[in-house]
Amino acid sequence: MGDLPPYPDRPPQQPPDRRTSQASQRQYSRDQVQPLAADPEEGQQIAPDAQRNAPGWSQRGSLSQQESLLMPRAFQAEEARIGSMEYPSMNTGFPLEFQPQPYSDESRIQAAEVTTSLMQRLQQGQSSLFQQLDSTFPEPPVNPLDPFNLYQTDQFSEGAQHGPYIRDDPALQFSPSELGFPHYSAEVPEPEPLELAVQNAKAYLLQTSISCDLSLYEHLVNLLTKILNQRPEDPLSVLESLNRTTQWEWFHPKLDTLRDEPEMQPTYEMAEKQKALFTRSGGGAEGEQEMEEEVGETPVPNIMETAFYFEQAGVGLSSDESFRIFLAMKQLAEQQPIHTCRFWGKILGMNRSYLVAEVEFREGEEEAEEEEVEEMTEGGEVMEAHGEEEGEEDEEKTVDIIPKPVWKPPPVIPKEESRSGANKYLYFVCNEPGLPWTRLPHVTPAQIVNARKIKKFFTGYLDAPVVSYPPFPGNEANYLRAQIARISAATQVSPLGFYQFSEEEGDEEEEGGAGRDSYEENPDFEGIPVLELVDSMANWVHHTQHILPQGRCTWVNPLQKTEEEEDLGEEEEKADEGPEEVEQEVGPPLLTPLSEDAEIMHLAPWTTRLSCSLCPQYSVAVVRSNLWPGAYAYASGKKFENIYIGWGHKYSPENFNPALPAPIQQEYPSGPEIMEMSDPTVEEEQALKAAQEQALGATEEEEEGEEEEEGEETDD
């Protein structure tokens, strides 16, 4: 502990010869100390324990000291020496200063009788004890680092009813060994100096510290109480932290049991919201016996089952989280007119994450969210800004009108209709189950094209701007939707045969060349054995349409003239059409097997595993995408499901290369007709002006001279 001022009358440290007998008597000392702790008479159960612990707190950390303290005391007690007298003195001293905590230890209570017997012996055999002690008491070394021990014993002696006896103990009166002379006096010292010293020590300890109202004394009391209550293992090594904890507790008392802690407020709010999930809709309390009459089909799928299968694969959120998601989706199904829905996955963000649900509205229930996206031409590809140079020849110089800019923004590719292509499903997101779901807008091809060029982390806030180059046309909600569309198109797979094309015999070679874009479930699907699913990628097929480079699933010729464009001069169109013939973009048709997927730099795009190699007959087949890390699919028997949990980015073995800024636009070429001249500098202008003035002055003089000669006035 801290440095306490040297105390004039130091109580003795244990004689070294007692230490030698430690080993043999170690056990006994503990036992001895324990019974005395249970002394019920004066209720000082703390004393021996504290006594045991106290010496050990010295920085040396050696147990020998504490043993040595115990040993001789026990030894003395055993032989009814003065040590036994010290015990009761300690015991009596304690209740005055310490708040004893009762220790319910039966063994100690039983041994209380031993204590009383010792005390009786004490009272009877004092004088004999003293003499015995005198003869054998060598000079014990003083341990200046053991102040606590010193003060304790002093305090004990202060309140001791057997005061005189203690003071007679030469061991207590030991003077500092620096003087080097033994103090064997058997006289009874005067009570006053010792008492005075003890009182001084206590007063010092009780002085309050500058920063708070507590004193060291009280702090030590609290600390000891805490230790004795908690009984940590190896208290010496955790002393520092215990000290700090106790100190911390002064300043943060647990006062208000009525008011909630402000810190925990958001946690409680969240818990309230999640609790709301658990209440049945319209049912009210859980005690109601009436079940819902319609335990019919709910559009919400069996998420728990899916979660179970994915857990076999080592993927997915924990089961209680999955259940909460299930309840949240149920809530969504109640709020929105939903035909089918599915838990699509989770996209991690920097501040918050998104839980995504893929839903399909009932027929005709679609809300008209028609924003004029076509007006947004921000996705302008500056790379193709060669249009400015076109049409120069058409400039007419006859009338000096401001030439019309000939540059037309590149045609905006229209977004796909709802329920088709990339916008086949609607997506709702929320940050945590219990929070309200937000609908994501439909994705436009421009957004997909741009999303392919940038790589940004999601922050978790839907209205956050996406700062990137090339500038992304939209905010985070749009970026999120675009990434969801890309991931869905690339990684939604199912076992071969689960889906089949509908029976309509459509022309495969349609003008658009898009092929079929609808499928239906195959009622005759028998399921593919798991081992086969794992072996060959040809057993899995994509069931979402591939997104073309254009940003759509079905190709649209951007040059198809809209009515507005036809108003422009036809000549310009002809000039444009020549170099800009756009090829039709073709992608792999629906239900293409995974074996056809392109490799990523010699890397297979998919990895298949059996979920458990130890029991292949019950495992599920798991397919993991290497292109979009976090996309998983499982299949077992007739069931399959896809999920995505990840950051929402594509994997590329090469580092991300951001799009370079556009090339510097060319300046107007200098030709014989138009020559760029540099502006005159200020000096040149001034020189010119000066020269002009001089010339003017010269001509004026001449003129004046002439005038004077002619005597006529001239105009300036």
Added chain:
Amino acid sequence: MDADSLLLSLELASGSGQGLSPDRRASLLTSLMLVKRDYRYDRVLFWGRILGLVADYYIAQGLSEDQLAQRKTLYSLNCTEWSLLPPATEEMVAQSSVVKGRFMGDPSYEYEHTELQKVNEGDKVFEEEIVVQIKEETRLVSVIDQIDKAVAIIPRGALFKTPFGPTHVNRTFEGLSLSEAKKLSSYFHFREPVELKNKTLLEKADLDPSLDFMDSLEHDIPKGSWSIQMERGNALVVLRSLLWPGLTFYHAPRTKHYGYIYVGTGEKNMDLPFML
């Protein structure tokens, strides 16, 4: 994460989506116990899983009494048999830094890397193409070492240092409070401090030498490479590293549960500055 509280830890870290299947969990529980006995470790941590193309590596680490001493790393392909990996040397790290791409999953697989080396033959100096073979095991060791040095973290107060030298687990660690848990400065790198001596004296005066003896996350470069989130309705704080995607650290505030796990491909996210 501590092997003693494996199940709870896996549940708390499940927010990132990757975990372990039940059979792996079961085999880990038993095999890690045996590892602890055989190698006489004080604590065994389940470090995580590195996803390979053919197979996954499961990594565990063993700690001795001194928590900051060099940790021993073991790997397994099936969670039952563990093999000790050699400690990482700088040479290994340098050698395997040229290898890019995914892990194969086969420890004896060798990556081939052609290097141009200058060969002196008498007076002539010409460059020869040498094909260097790098074993996947070497790459594994260096990647684990890099991840440990860069993103293995523990909360403040979980370890404490005594003047006698060794760093101990703080048995009275009661967890960070909610407000502390949201700050980056309450988390330290679980390695020997590198930046600590660069602090000014004024800053050092505020530190508690028994608790603040490691680098905190505040000054990590690039700034913003850690994402702090609250999950489970504000009852769990999760830190995810954006530099090594796949590393998840979780801590339940006001409790002593904390730990980290890495489940990922073992590749550094070099595009991080573009993505922030």
